[in-house]
Amino acid sequence: MRMKEKLQHLKLSDAGADMPRRILCSDIPTPCYVIDEGKLRENGKILKEIQDATGCRILLAQKAFSNYDLYPVLGEYLAGTEASGLFEARLGREEMPDKECHVFSAAYVPEQFDELLQYADHIVFNSPNQLRMYGPAAKKAGKQVGLRINPLCQTQEGHEIYDPCAPGGRLGTTKQAWDEQMDEELIGLLDGLHFHTLCEQNSDALEITLRAVEEQFGPVMKQMRWINMGGGHHITRADYDRDLLKKLICHVRDTYDVIVYLEPGEAVALNAGYLCTRVLDFVKNGDVVNAILDMSAACHTPDVLEMPYRPPLYEGFEAGEKPYTYRLGGPTCLSGDIIGDYAFERPLEAGQRLLFEDMAIYTTCKNNTFNGMPLPDIWVVKEDEAICLTDFTYEDFKGRLGTKN
Ligand SMILES: Cc1ncc(COP(=O)(O)O)c(C=O)c1O
Numbered sequence: 534m535r536m537k538e539k540l541q542h543l544k545l546s547d548a549g550a551d552m553p554r555r556i557l558c559s560d561i562p563t564p565c566y567v568i569d570e571g572k573l574r575e576n577g578k579i580l581k582e583i584q585d586a587t588g589c590r591i592l593l594a595q596k597a598f599s600n601y602d603l604y605p606v607l608g609e610y611l612a613g614t615e616a617s618g619l620f621e622a623r624l625g626r627e628e629m630p631d632k633e634c635h636v637f638s639a640a641y642v643p644e645q646f647d648e649l650l651q652y653a654d655h656i657v658f659n660s661p662n663q664l665r666m667y668g669p670a671a672k673k674a675g676k677q678v679g680l681r682i683n684p685l686c687q688t689q690e691g692h693e694i695y696d697p698c699a700p701g702g703r704l705g706t707t708k709q710a711w712d713e714q715m716d717e718e719l720i721g722l723l724d725g726l727h728f729h730t731l732c733e734q735n736s737d738a739l740e741i742t743l744r745a746v747e748e749q750f751g752p753v754m755k756q757m758r759w760i761n762m763g764g765g766h767h768i769t770r771a772d773y774d775r776d777l778l779k780k781l782i783c784h785v786r787d788t789y790d791v792i793v794y795l796e797p798g799e800a801v802a803l804n805a806g807y808l809c810t811r812v813l814d815f816v817k818n819g820d821v822v823n824a825i826l827d828m829s830a831a832c833h834t835p836d837v838l839e840m841p842y843r844p845p846l847y848e849g850f851e852a853g854e855k856p857y858t859y860r861l862g863g864p865t866c867l868s869g870d871i872i873g874d875y876a877f878e879r880p881l882e883a884g885q886r887l888l889f890e891d892m893a894i895y896t897t898c899k900n901n902t903f904n905g906m907p908l909p910d911i912w913v914v915k916e917d918e919a920i921c922l923t924d925f926t927y928e929d930f931k932g933r934l935g936t937k938n
Contacts, residue, residue: 557809559919565921589794590613592612593625600898655678683707684698684750739777834896849875855876857880858877902929
């Protein structure tokens with residue numbers, strides 16, 4: 534019997550301690566992602582309260598979090614799922630079957646569209662051209678049809694890669710494109726408008742965006758059944774202004790007589806996961822002591838390099854804040870496979886476990902096996918139990934690279 538089969542369920546000891554400590558002290562093998570069901574529920578309750586207070590509907594953006602074993606939990610709080618294409622739409626339909634399934638893609642693939650119609654209830658198009666190509670078939674199949682608009686209202690600073698409103702962007706129909714390309718027949722296909730312009734932002738940024746959207750698209754919003762305000766709302770973050778969000782939702786609902794949708798990804802699973810790793814060795818180079826971990830930023834937390842982003846580390850501090858500072862990096866060949874410089878009260882030791890926090894989002898759905906790095910298993914913790922959801926092996930690495938079996 535393989536080790537993993539023996540370890541499918543573990544009891545978490547150290548009752549009374551906080552969850553990170555209990556995971557750190559457990560026998561869950563490293564590296565692994567650990568999803569915290571209790572924290573997902575806390576986020577879910579916040580999102581449900583907003584829906585109850587405003588009548589809006591909140592969807593899970595699966596691009597951020599698609600660990601479907603937890604969909605029954607999220608389904609208790611959310612109205613459904615949002616997908617970026619065929620596979621996510623199918624996943625949403627299969628794993629949250631009684632809820633709404635929405636899809637937006639910058640362009641749909643002709644051979645996939647009929648199958649997509651089997652899964653999605655709402656299909657959002659990126660351009661008048663896509664609407665013309667696929668809108669009539671979607672309507673005929675009884676689907677709700679939407680168009681993504683782009684208000685060209687930049688509220689983010691510093692990362693154009695995440696800003697659909699950056700000049701020349703390809704996501705969404707600008708007012709100019711609307712005026713040039715939309716006609717009565719196309720407008721007649723629409724049930725709703727969609728905009729997504731934010732990234733990890735507070736409701737003040739939504740307020741600014743809404744002003745721009747209303748200025749440009751106000752008259753047509755009155756003809757719609759729903760307005761989808763996308764994701765990027767960091768609703769479950771401690772300093773998020775939820776009262777303002779509610780005010781804005783009610784304003785849109787009442788002014789235009791529409792159902793308001795939100796489709797956050799991050800906010801659903803914010804702070805609801807960990808990546809548990811282990812120190813393998815140390816490499817000193819000048820003043821820097823590198824600690825080599827059994828996880829990789831490039832493979833297991835690609836956003837750390839792409840955003841870039843510094844994940845919180847349990848009992849880890851800013852470099853220099855405590856006596857022992859290390860540069861934490863992965864075992865791959867990529868020189869820049871570095872998570873960051875972190876300081877500790879005591880020297881690290883080979884074999885010591887470390888726990889990165891806020892690791893449920895944009896991790897398991899974005900990882901890869903570069904350098905032949907194994908996929909970390911995915912665990913879930915609830916109350917005093919840890920359960921392993923996966924059993925990744927060499928075959929999962931090999932199976933993506935060529936002939937199967
Ligand atoms: C169309 C759309 N909806 C929702 C989201 C989810 O955003 P977030 O995870 O930042 O809330 C994204 C993220 O890129 C998106 O592109």
